[in-house]
Amino acid sequence: MELRTKIGALELPNPVVSAAGCGGSGRELAQFTDLARLGAFVTSSVMLQARAGRPTPRVAETPSGLLTAMGLPGPGIEGFLGRDLPWLAEKEARVVVSVGGNSVSEFGEVAKRLVDSPLAATVAGVEINVACPNVEDRGRMFAASPSAASEVVRAVRGAVPRDVPVLAKLSPDVTDIATIALACADAGVTGLSLINTMAGLAIDPGTLRPVLTGISGGLSGPALRPVALRCVYQVHSALPGLPIIGGGGVATGRDALEFLAAGASAVSVGTTLLHDPSAPARILKELEEALTARGLGRVADAVGLAHKPAGYVPPQVVRSEPEERIPEPSDQQESAP
Amino acid sequence: MQSPGTVLTVRQVAAYHAMTLVAPAVAERFRPGQFLAIAVGGEHTSLLARRCFPIYEVKSDYGGTVELVFEATDPGTNWLASRRSRDAVDVIGPLGRPFPLPRDPASCLLVGGAQGASGLFSLADALRRRDCQTHFVLAAPHGAQIFGARSAQRIGDSATVITRDGSLGTAGSVPDLLPRIIDESRADVIYAAGPTALMSAVSSVAAAHGIPCQVSVAELLASTSACGIGTCQSCVLPVIGDDGITRMARACTEGPVLRGERVRWSDLGTIPLDAMGGPRAPSSAITAP
Numbered sequence: 001m002e003l004r005t006k007i008g009a010l011e012l013p014n015p016v017v018s019a020a021g022c023g024g025s026g027r028e029l030a031q032f033t034d035l036a037r038l039g040a041f042v043t044s045s046v047m048l049q050a051r052a053g054r055p056t057p058r059v060a061e062t063p064s065g066l067l068t069a070m071g072l073p074g075p076g077i078e079g080f081l082g083r084d085l086p087w088l089a090e091k092e093a094r095v096v097v098s099v100g101g102n103s104v105s106e107f108g109e110v111a112k113r114l115v116d117s118p119l120a121a122t123v124a125g126v127e128i129n130v131a132c133p134n135v136e137d138r139g140r141m142f143a144a145s146p147s148a149a150s151e152v153v154r155a156v157r158g159a160v161p162r163d164v165p166v167l168a169k170l171s172p173d174v175t176d177i178a179t180i181a182l183a184c185a186d187a188g189v190t191g192l193s194l195i196n197t198m199a200g201l202a203i204d205p206g207t208l209r210p211v212l213t214g215i216s217g218g219l220s221g222p223a224l225r226p227v228a229l230r231c232v233y234q235v236h237s238a239l240p241g242l243p244i245i246g247g248g249g250v251a252t253g254r255d256a257l258e259f260l261a262a263g264a265s266a267v268s269v270g271t272t273l274l275h276d277p278s279a280p281a282r283i284l285k286e287l288e289e290a291l292t293a294r295g296l297g298r299v300a301d302a303v304g305l306a307h308k309p310a311g312y313v314p315p316q317v318v319r320s321e322p323e324e325r326i327p328e329p330s331d332q333q334e335s336a337p
Numbered sequence: 338m339q340s341p342g343t344v345l346t347v348r349q350v351a352a353y354h355a356m357t358l359v360a361p362a363v364a365e366r367f368r369p370g371q372f373l374a375i376a377v378g379g380e381h382t383s384l385l386a387r388r389c390f391p392i393y394e395v396k397s398d399y400g401g402t403v404e405l406v407f408e409a410t411d412p413g414t415n416w417l418a419s420r421r422s423r424d425a426v427d428v429i430g431p432l433g434r435p436f437p438l439p440r441d442p443a444s445c446l447l448v449g450g451a452q453g454a455s456g457l458f459s460l461a462d463a464l465r466r467r468d469c470q471t472h473f474v475l476a477a478p479h480g481a482q483i484f485g486a487r488s489a490q491r492i493g494d495s496a497t498v499i500t501r502d503g504s505l506g507t508a509g510s511v512p513d514l515l516p517r518i519i520d521e522s523r524a525d526v527i528y529a530a531g532p533t534a535l536m537s538a539v540s541s542v543a544a545a546h547g548i549p550c551q552v553s554v555a556e557l558l559a560s561t562s563a564c565g566i567g568t569c570q571s572c573v574l575p576v577i578g579d580d581g582i583t584r585m586a587r588a589c590t591e592g593p594v595l596r597g598e599r600v601r602w603s604d605l606g607t608i609p610l611d612a613m614g615g616p617r618a619p620s621s622a623i624t625a626p
Binding site: 053 | 387584
């Protein structure tokens with residue numbers, strides 16, 4: 001089984017990555033999951049300054065999901081470079097650093113501080129959290145408008161060397177996610193991470209007030225999965241050449257395969273890590289079994305299958321004579337290596 | 338650390354459920370004050386937040402068992418209460434900072450509120466092995482909510498039961514009655530576990546008497562946590578560090594046992610303005626480790 005997959009020039013040993021914010025600083029998750037065996041470890045969003053976040057309660061349980069309004073807590077870029085990144089580098093994890101900002105220039109500043117640090121070489125990729133609220137636009141998230149999203153992408157892309165992949169993580173709370181994706185592609189992203197949480201509200205049945213101090217929060221978990229699959233499918237249709245890390249409530253290998261079929265080249269596991277921090281190894285094993293059961297020899301063969309006609313067989317799969325491999329014809333898979 | 342536990346028994350104890358799990362990996366490493374994070378609802382659950390429970394006691398039977406005492410208040414804890422012998426439960430533990438033990442024999446006052454008191458009995462055993470005196474104070478609004486009165490009377494050097502309505506023991510409140518109990522027991526140190534308001538009250542009485550106080554914020558943890566392992570950062574509370582800087586500490590990881598006088602009780606549910614990463618934090622705090 002060929003589990004390797006590519007996000008632009010970045011090769012991952014397998015397609016299962018942790019989602020931003022769901023693996024903590026790495027230390028928490030590492031007690032249960034070997035970070036070096038993840039396709040990649042995506043950090044919590046790093047902001048310019050240390051932030052305490054919002055007061056509690058900032059997480060609420062909802063049906064098959066969690067609703068969170070954390071307020072982007074974190075040590076800030078200095079704390080991250082001083083303590084978290086060196087630790088992650090030591091664990092030999094492929095680190096994708098999620099960057100956030102209150103303004104376009106802040107995104108650029110965080111990215112610049114990151115690439116200027118002595119440990120810049122250990123950064124495998126940068127993911128832009130464009131769902132951050134823009135304080136210069138009354139708290140509207142950058143991901144809500146094609147122009148704001150592309151401005152942020154340009155600021156980060158401009159600061160990061162060409163050989164380091166830059167991904168944008170998009171929000172589903174938009175009229176047409178493909179338009180935002182297109183704007184990000186034009187601004188130079190290597191790929192996209194789909195999707196961030198979706199805005200929701202939980203009401204305390206006792207007090208009849210919102211549960212979260214942030215009033216509304218971001219919905220994650222399996223409740224979000226159909227929305228995430230739709231977004232991946234829609235964006236892959238519009239931009240078949242743009243690599244996607246798909247995720248939203250991935251809890252099993254079958255879920256992961258659904259995301260590959262919708263057009264993702266890798267799959268992120270998020271809320272599931274809070275519920276079952278040892279899940280990535282299981283999900284990868286289940287994915288491998290699910291691919292094998294369908295006669296698919298490579299992760300890349302599954303990517304985008306949902307867009308092909310029914311009964312489509314990837315060119316390298318031989319059904320009648322399994323012992324003999326036919327040399328690969330010209331590759332029809334856009335995101336295959 | 339994450340392991341399948343097998344249910345041995347679930348029984349009703351006063352107003353609570355007591356569950357015994359066969360979980361050798363937990364029993365082996367447990368220290369008093371630590372807790373378990375349990376996944377509820379089975380394999381295809383729609384309840385994604387782990388439930389955190391203080392550990393009542395561990396035993397060496399069946400390779401190692403763990404007992405916890407909880408109240409069934411929501412679908413998750415109801416599911417747990419409906420488990421039967423030989424059912425599998427996904428547990429992570431033991432987790433969190435345990436109660437620190439005194440180096441030399443001391444007179445210890447153990448204050449427990451409602452089922453939160455369950456976390457104090459293994460502590461009492463450990464203290465007694467160190468030749469410490471253990472004086473119990475068990476408090477709850479009503480007599481039916483008192484947990485462990487008989488055990489406390491059996492193993493403690495003294496045991497005081499306080500209920501608000503006087504349905505069991507002395508009628509009154511802990512803050513009113515505690516000063517006299519501190520004097521009578523000549524307490525050198527106070528340990529407390531239970532409702533957050535009680536932890537706050539005990540901390541301020543201890544501070545007024547100049548007695549060190551270790552409190553378990555397991556109730557706050559149970560009501561706010563989602564993962565139990567420090568990842569989700571949902572169970573934070575403002576705690577003053579050794580350097581004098583307030584940080585939002587995770588009840589699951591930096592706690593659940595905290596020094597009572599270090600918790601900013603009146604600021605719970607807020608981010609204090611001067612907390613690290615807060616709106617008016619001193620700039621030097623941002624770079625502090």
